[in-house]
Amino acid sequence: EAFLAREAEMCYAVMAHVTDYDVWHTSESPVTVEMVIEILKRNTRTAQEAVRKLARSPKPARDCECESALASALITDPARVPPETKAKLRLLVGKYLK
Template sequence: VTFAEPFCPTLSDLLLSSAHELGDVKVHEGGTYVCIEGPLFSTKAESIVYRSWGMDIIGMTALPEAKLAREAELCYAMVACATDYDCWHESEESVTVEMVVGNLSANVANAQRILRSVAQKIPADRSANTCECPSALSTAIMTERSRIPAEAKEKYSLLIGKYLS
């Protein structure tokens, strides 16, 4: 399953345009996300390494979900709401749980507004999608179909049934 671009471009465009339409939400398009294990805060050394790699945002979710969504042929995109500067930033105060929770709470209302707007724009008919998400598994099954056990076909029919007939 291809994963060069982990987020659905169609859904990402909808999220971006909806955020811009709100007018009062600060939006950044693009960037490179590093997914770390958490919940935890980075050490200063880790933070400096991520910056040296060109990372724009550090998070603890999104990537595992994006991989699972792609393998389930679901459109998936991310609205990343910043809660703090990582500890590399010399002029900002150190990250605290209180800071993160406070900023997160402030971000929730904007995220909800964006999602309400996007939900009204997602086409009900997935065949209208211009993305490749609905067919991500089309070349993923390498086993000769006749060699796939009936139990496996049944077990995974929800995900790959359309490719087994």
């Protein structure tokens, strides 16, 4: 996903949530399926709230290279790209096909 996000000039971050670690942690008691499911539900609520907050947040200024990752990737002369192809690709590379 990180490579695809970069190709789409999108910033990318991972939000990972742990459910249990008893498999490798020798000093902890084993967990039950019910415990894992409860933690998974809690993690789901946390992730949903994070996405809601992100959606309501103002768009941050971008000062990273992601914004122009495709600038040197397209070598076809934009004049040679058919209008229907430009229309299909507009969302991702429209700024480079003018």
